[in-house]
Amino acid sequence: MKIEKIFTAQALAKGGRDGHVSTNNNVLDVDLSTPKEMGGPGKAGATNPSSCLPPATRPALRVPWA
Template sequence: MQTLYTAQALATGEGRDGHVTTSDGTLDLDLAVPKEMGGAGGATNPEQLFAAGYAACFHSALRVVARRAKADVADSTVEARVGIGPNGSGGYGLAVTLVVSLPAVEPEAARQLVDQAHQVCPYSNATRGNIDVTLTVEGAR
């Protein structure tokens, strides 16, 4: 693979109860363990950051495949839901649900676009076989 861009982030402090910054300073956030996991909450966490990145990346991939198919995705949205829990082996695992809304696209065409985007998206390619990813498609009604 020819690398086109490399993102750099530095985590400091206590990991999930710490701080993250990017090398260019555009991201500079405190982290907190969610209340649901026994923490104080009140700040972002790695799962929220992963969800935001996956949603944005998948939406870009969707727009690329839609442009090729000449499909109208002007009002489309992608919501990523990232769950974390014990994996049964002493560690933790993630599960992702992507909820894609394509209000101007008929359901069958919407499903095809989402399936194609899932093949193109770098996050999907990175997680394939490692994380359960469920694709939910909301097309025209």
């Protein structure tokens, strides 16, 4: 079976769980920070990096998360 490429996306992540993520078209541009409850700095206004994983993997894994 041949797979045809229909879309290409690029993202850059720096600094790991307490860093920054952005896409080449700047639609996604967020700071990441592990919550204090999980032993991180809990930076105000930043996104918990763990909250990014389930939506991103749902289509690939076909996991029925609500």
